[in-house]
Amino acid sequence: MTDEKLHRFVDQLRSSDLSPHIVTDQDAIAPWLTDWRGRFHGRSPVMVEPRSTEETAFLVRTVAEHKVAIVPQGGNSGMVGGATPDQAGDAVLLSMRRMNAIRQDLPEEHAIIAEAGVILQNLHEHLEGAGLRFPLTLGGKGSATIGGLVSTNAGGTQVLRHGTMRALVAGVEAVLPNGSVFDGLAALKKDNRGYDLNQLLVGAEGTLGIVTAARLRLCPAVVDRCVIWAGVETPSAARKLLLFLEREAGSAMEGFEIMPQHCIDNVLQHIPGTRAPLAGNHDWHCLVEIVRDDAGDMGSAQRAESIMARAMERGLINDAAMSASEAQAEAFWKIRDSIAEAERAEGPAVQHDISVPVADMARFIETVAPETEKRFPGSRAVAFGHMGDGNVHYHVTAPTNSDADQWYAGAAKDISQWVYDQVAAWNGSLSAEHGIGQLKRDELERLGDPARLFALRAVKKAFDPDQIMNPGKLINLASPGDST
Numbered sequence: 001m002t003d004e005k006l007h008r009f010v011d012q013l014r015s016s017d018l019s020p021h022i023v024t025d026q027d028a029i030a031p032w033l034t035d036w037r038g039r040f041h042g043r044s045p046v047m048v049e050p051r052s053t054e055e056t057a058f059l060v061r062t063v064a065e066h067k068v069a070i071v072p073q074g075g076n077s078g079m080v081g082g083a084t085p086d087q088a089g090d091a092v093l094l095s096m097r098r099m100n101a102i103r104q105d106l107p108e109e110h111a112i113i114a115e116a117g118v119i120l121q122n123l124h125e126h127l128e129g130a131g132l133r134f135p136l137t138l139g140g141k142g143s144a145t146i147g148g149l150v151s152t153n154a155g156g157t158q159v160l161r162h163g164t165m166r167a168l169v170a171g172v173e174a175v176l177p178n179g180s181v182f183d184g185l186a187a188l189k190k191d192n193r194g195y196d197l198n199q200l201l202v203g204a205e206g207t208l209g210i211v212t213a214a215r216l217r218l219c220p221a222v223v224d225r226c227v228i229w230a231g232v233e234t235p236s237a238a239r240k241l242l243l244f245l246e247r248e249a250g251s252a253m254e255g256f257e258i259m260p261q262h263c264i265d266n267v268l269q270h271i272p273g274t275r276a277p278l279a280g281n282h283d284w285h286c287l288v289e290i291v292r293d294d295a296g297d298m299g300s301a302q303r304a305e306s307i308m309a310r311a312m313e314r315g316l317i318n319d320a321a322m323s324a325s326e327a328q329a330e331a332f333w334k335i336r337d338s339i340a341e342a343e344r345a346e347g348p349a350v351q352h353d354i355s356v357p358v359a360d361m362a363r364f365i366e367t368v369a370p371e372t373e374k375r376f377p378g379s380r381a382v383a384f385g386h387m388g389d390g391n392v393h394y395h396v397t398a399p400t401n402s403d404a405d406q407w408y409a410g411a412a413k414d415i416s417q418w419v420y421d422q423v424a425a426w427n428g429s430l431s432a433e434h435g436i437g438q439l440k441r442d443e444l445e446r447l448g449d450p451a452r453l454f455a456l457r458a459v460k461k462a463f464d465p466d467q468i469m470n471p472g473k474l475i476n477l478a479s480p481g482d483s484t
Helices: 003-014 026-032 053-066 120-127 146-151 197-201 235-252 261-270 300-313 326-337 339-346 358-375 404-409 411-425 441-447 450-463
Strands: 070-073 092-095 102-106 111-115 169-175 181-183 210-217 224-232 253-260 284-292 319-322 349-355 380-386 391-397
Touching: 003 053, 026 092, 053 070, 053 092, 053 169, 053 210, 070 146, 111 120, 111 146, 120 146, 146 210, 169 197, 224 235, 224 300, 224 326, 235 253, 235 284, 235 300, 235 358, 253 261, 253 326, 261 284, 261 326, 261 339, 261 380, 284 300, 284 326, 300 319, 326 339, 339 349, 339 391, 349 411, 358 380, 358 391, 358 411, 391 411, 404 411, 411 441
Parallel strands: 070 092
Antiparallel strands: 102 111, 111 210, 169 181, 169 210, 224 284, 224 319, 253 284, 253 380, 349 391, 380 391
16 A cells, blocks of 8 residues: 555545544554464554444545455454455555443343444353353453354354354354345344355355354353363274263253363463362363253252263263362363363464364364374373364464474464365365455465365355455466456
């Protein structure tokens, strides 16, 4: 963007209600130009912080007129560089953090309408005492925003029962690339007016429009919960325990996580205030959450104790502990949520948020992990995640004393490419819940199904022919033999 073009653009913005919300001080913009992992760094001449859908629409109409690119950003806690501008320095950074109002509580409809900048944890706290809850949570809930969660189709630890954001979003409001506002917040039960634009915008990563608000589905608040920590020998043993619990606990089971002993050791070493839930070591650990959301049902602790006693009798677990209080339940989850933080303290690692068919997750881990370590000597393959939905957080750590920059520029890229090849061979997805962003765009191009890639490009070109909406993310528009 030339200085003259930038001045004309900013002058037009300053003549509007957006004037107080325009930031050109580079020191003020700088903290938002690097992704959460510190892997992507960009530049932007101006950051705009609208406070309403109308201001956002005016901004989009203005960037469309000047053909200026725009990069939307929520809590900047994404894992794939999807909210970071590139190094060209031509894109406007759009911060949605000031659009943080709860617009409407709809308890009789088990719904709520929240703006894009509402932080997930704040939404949870807003619903406390209302008898309802929004059943999605994740480690970054203190910074992740509703707009970001919608745009990346976030998952989390309760997908097993409640599904991803696609299942939890009943409607969206969004500003499209021409500055028009799509209002899907009415959430009609029946609506056959063509394509479902609500669902099209979920998971689009800001490449088709700017999500400004969402109508979210709620469910009854939890009366009580019991969190179980169990030790098992292998991922296959964890899979058997999952199948048993699905039969015995049914919908009362909201989460089922697996973690290797190595992850637990890292957390205990690097995260203050954590302690081992079980005496002695176990090769693998399962974290299970049993809830009660109807006061007339059996208490969660009583249900969990009965079920785990039968699991122990059948030899499905080696040892187990159950939370005796809410504080202990939180302590169990803190270990799971701290795995990534503890890993960073150990040194360089390359992370893969992948999924495979649920029935194949255990075999995938048991097969691919040793193959990875054999192919890349000195590395360690660490797999953990949501066994109930097939989401594997597959991390590979660098050999001891590796130079981080050299390793990321060389071996780490080879490792990721090989891991994604294995995922494709197992009929999986190279992105389970964090999106594609910049990080996985080229791998999606390399491994993606031609029909899927054709559809993604066609939709992007139809919505955004000038390619101003979060350019360089999700999809490469140019492809071999593509003349359109």
